[in-house]
Amino acid sequence: MRFRVRPRQLARSLRELARREPQQVQDYLAANPQEWDRIAERDPYDAADVLEALPPETAAGLLGQLDAASAAEIVEEMQPASAAKRLLEMGPAQGGPMLEAMDADEVADVLHELDPEVRQPYLAALDGVMRRDVERFISYGPDTAGGMMRTDVAALSADLTTAQATKELKAMSETFDDLSYVYVVNADQQLQGVLSFREMVFASDDTSLARVMIRDPVTVGPEADREEVAELIQRFHLFAIPVVDSGQRLMGIVTVEEALEAIQHEAGEDMAVAVGAGSEESTYTGPATSIRMRLPWIVVNLFLATVVSFTIRALEGEIAQNVVLASLMPIVALLGGNGGAQALAVTIRAMAINQVPSQRIREVVVREFQIGLSMGVIIGLMSSAVAFLASAGNSRVAIAMGIAVFVNLAVGALAGAGIPIVLRRAGFDPALASNIFLTFFTDVLGFAGFLVVAAMLL
Template structure:
């Protein structure tokens, strides 16, 4: 299969535009059929706007369904609105249940009810169940496209079932074993089926220790499980251990990527839904709340400086070191914040671990403070020839590095304790708070005294 490079995209885009002008719509469909969803989305977005309507009008529903999986919800709804309700329903019916349920959450209730009423009753009921679970939980991510066999099936019967449903399933590598009541009893790999005797009973070759999650399990917990275990898929079962669905491998990888992107965005106080395609007004609206909060917190720093205006007039050299102290404090706080947020995402932290972590960070901050404080003392003394200035600057940096490190450690722990996402203790927030610490410590006494 051809790898779609930037050069190939430009080449294919020009070719598609020429075909559109010549109304060679079937040739366009033949060209696009079989391409990867990401490549299809890239090609469609590279087509000039004035040609997109004609392209959508004549594209096969299967091509559009494949392409739409790579768009965000806003673009998905916009595209479905352009193709009309009849074709939109055909496209939606071709989507996997996990993709479809995520999209249907953004539908108006009347449109959702109309779409579900036109579907197969069993599939509609399954989708309604998925939508009923909170977003970003296992129940909202699972799919019903998995293979299952019964305890008392023979290997030959299981192999035949796998052959029949192979195209349908997303998890051919692992087959789930159910008892007579539909409860999850174990798993068997396709490799084990191939090497076993045809008349062997599945119960005799299956793996019994199966780890499953409840439909209300949050994605952060699923992320932790992925770090601990080598899963190719995660089964989702109810309180009575009845198999409800499976989170497939590609969805788990997407979860890891999404979690990472969200944490990076939160650490920078940037909304997770902002990307390259987000309109300027929307991006500004989503980023402003945090910045406005930080703006008012930052005013505290200005009040501290104004309170020591007289001190600065007598020791102008002190102003040279204020940005350095503030910057160093913010840096060490952000470092500690990253360590804690990463630790919280990887494991459950108890009281003993918290105390151990805080004590460790205290020792780290003392060492960092002594080294950096000593260095800045020597620099200030040699540069300005003022011993007292060196002591003030060095001791200020020493104290603020300790405070900054502890702030970066304790703030996310407190947020986690109160069930807030610790990643919202973002770098900008920690930096702003640490600015206040640094300025407070930079003026330990008035030089005029």
Template sequence: MTDAAPALDPAPPGGPVVDDEVVGNVEALVEGGERGMVLNLVADLRAADQATLLRHLPLGAAREVFAWMPGEARSLVLPELEGAERGGLLDGLSTDALVALIDPLDTDDQADVLADIELDQVEKVLVLLEDALDVEALLSYGDDTAGGLMGTEFVAVPASATVAEATEAVREKAATVDPVFVVYALDGAGRLVGVVPLKRLLLARADALVADVAEPDPIAVEPDLDQEEVARVMERYDLVALPVVSAGGRLVGRITVDDVLDVVREEAEEDIQRAVGITGEEELSSSVFAVSRGRLVWLLLGLCGAYVSGLVIVGFEEALQVAPVLALFIPIVMAMAGNAGIQSSAIAVQGLASGDLWSSDLARRLGKELAVALLNGVVLALALALIVVVSGFGEDPARLALTSGLALLVVIVLSTLIGATVPLGLSRVGIDPALAMGPFITVSNDILGLTIFFAVATLLYL
């Protein structure tokens, strides 16, 4: 009698369900045409994990697995994929096949999927969707606005309705509105006048009026509000669902917390990419040309900045000939200028992104940054001066220590102040302050730092 095969160890809490081994096994099964085994494996995964699997498979294998999956599972996995990934899986499908996949989705997800297919096919699919009018309205909004985020599925009742009638409305719409967090109370013109959390609705008397149990003056946003501000509103007021109203106050949709989590992640990724000099959205599925185009602009700027830095050094060529030891401090000054600028700009960008830092805070912010820069600059200047004296560099180590230390102090102070103010300036003129980090600050502070260093060296050391 043989022992039973050992059970697989469960995935650690929060650990990956799909890893390289799983992807490799599925790829091998697809190549062997083992459809049944693939479907058994995929059926045990949640939609988010199925999306992870499809994302890491080669496109050909991913399209094969997607084609084998049942219709309902294929629909559920689409919202979990990125735009380019969806486009690759849906490419070549007939209009009827696309309608069958898209129609079961919430309207906001339908709009997202339609945005990733060929334009001439969008019109053909749109007219066949059950919620065509709602989806068409959503497509008219920008992708990064409240209108682009919202769904048109919600539970709303007249404010004059009873709690029993509102509860029945929840039951009737439970199949299409998922999840149900609140019931919206509307006046006779369809304007939002109150919100009833589901818990309050269940605990209220059946014969009570919705108007009497609803929370008045609900927090709402208009469709053209930027998605980043939407996330701030929901975070500030701890909302799990945010109603979207027209300019006249009529309820047109709602944004749920899961949509905002995606926004927070996307905005964070975008800021990180811009901070290191990447424009546009770079995804794993992006083409080589698209990735190159997004990076090349800032690399060219860095090249120009490095050339200008070289010109600064050439401009002080005589100083280097008289005191070649000064060349030792060029990388030190450039590195410290860039680091100090990036540190202060990162804090400024973080404050602007969270909404905690306002333009009116400029004076207080600069005062604090100046104090920090002076403290750090003095400590670093003394450390560098001590190293120079102990090492005995140059013919006059004491003077060289004074020169290098003073130059470093001035460089750190100015670089810190520039890093703190540039993001605020960019924000005032409508430019993403994340651009201030990385290449922009590094290039400008390299040039500034070298100029200051050689100017001080010329005055004090030569």
């Protein structure tokens, strides 16, 4: 079998097929190796998708068929965890030249997925300069400005004239893909400002760059958290932000694309930890590791669910006397849980982008509680009507239902806003399994609260 299509169309067809039938793609590329060469040359992005869908050993073999530069382009488009597995299959001897052809920050992202002892042979395969750069990136961590930055920065000396700078920029255009920002540094590589192209165009040829640059640009240190970097880029509408050391020496830049990727990664982490999955878990994480990350929180969930169960059992007499209550309890718990989850999502997202400083905690909690109260009134009245019909016109059941829904929505919203704030105060990740604790509160109120109110009225 051989597809008679253009390389890009072939790559996309194989990518889609690889997700469903990886063995067919594996067999096709083994029988038609020249097609793999065409895909790798024309479309590294789709080639990366194909490799991620194939078994690591097969993908490593396909990478090994390419020259180091072509393989490097593809690996840079892969997820770091996926690329690391393929690199392990290649080994240091075959993978070293490929890593050497990659950008240092990209190599660090891949090697960071490996245990330190496994990582060493691959670092040893790099030349001295590259190895130092990669080790520096790894030391900062992938969630910091130092770990996210790229070091190929367009910079000019402050002593240059505008005429000299124009010649330098023409030469830079052959090396740099993006010249949106050109930074101005002194002889010690300390950041002085950002070049203003408008001012440079209208200045005389002998004007120094120091006179046409924009001084005091927004900067971050290499240890700055990705959330801080993303917030600054968003606040000041930047395409990139320079990273400087303690001596204000220019180290690199974090682009808006890298910041966006960091925000997406942060959102994914928050979603994962909110439900008790590991923040570092992905679809490439081994089953044993995933089980180890998730199991503790499922055990916690079991314990809390047991408490809810015993609470219901203590009030089973009320259920026996009024069987209709059993059919209405899940509604109360579900409504409170959903209302609390909305407050939880808004609060965690706000905390992720630093919109909840200590002075705004009261404002945020009160706002969510007010919303919960309002929702409680509206949904409580609607729930009363449902309970009235379900209980064949029993007004006391309807009143109990309305009160229970009102209280559960209000308290659920309060808990949804308060749990991540309390976790942060305690030194934990604000999203750390917060959904598990929220469910406990709303279930106890939904089940026990409803039965207690019903017992008082019936």
